[in-house]
């Protein structure tokens with residue numbers, strides 16, 4: 001479970017990125033986080049991953065209190081999260097299989113478990129036939145599916161997808177959202193940051209909208225309630 005309680009963030013140059021944000025995402029939830037450019041979406045993601053600390057307020061992520069967490073515990077907290085970015089961030093010189101294996105070796109998984117899990121996640125994202133390809137041999141949508149598979153290999157409780165469809169055409173974007181919906185149905189909590197209004201409107205999901213660093217709406221309607229956003 002994720003909780004932000006009255007969280008504010010001012011950067012070193014004085015920019016007030018978030019003002020008293022409170023947000024709760026239950027285990028197994030699916031949430032779209034939407035808002036215009038500069039509204040504070042990435043700041044929320046960075047706070048959740050422990051990349052930055054809040055100026056005030058409390059943050060809990062999957063059982064870790066980020067206000068009191070020791071530096072040595074941050075890698076363990078991060079293992080509860082799988083993060084996906086707009087630009088995929090795959091290792092270009094490695095094959096699909098090696099990209100996934102690398103992420104699992106980094107946390108000390110046994111070779112037997114790696115083989116089993118890599119096969120499972122690649123089948124889940126529909127890329128089991130591409131395991132020997134390098135990223136440059138794949139389409140944008142396929143590369144994003146590899147990035148999703150990599151985020152899933154270590155079995156995180158939650159996937160955070162930061163503009164996962166920003167580089168994809170509408171059909172591929174919809175397929176990626178369907179895949180994230182399927183992953184959510186299998187039990188993983190999903191937070192998707194996006195500005196793609198049409199895409200959000202195709203799903204009936206909780207939509208949290210932020211503007212000027214504040215939560216301006218939070219509802220299950222599956223559409224932007226605030227026309228300005």
Ligand SMILES: Nc1ncnc2c1ncn2[C@@H]1O[C@H](COP(=O)(O)OP(=O)(O)OP(=O)(O)O)[C@@H](O)[C@H]1O
Nearest residue numbers: 011012013015017036037038039040041042043044
């Ligand atoms: N490292 C930083 N130092 C100073 N100000 C920052 C920093 N990072 C972000 N900001 C400012 O904080 C505010 C929120 O930025 P943030 O990146 O969270 O917005 P966003 O909603 O993710 O925007 P976008 O959709 O364009 O990525 C903006 O005013 C931005 O200029």
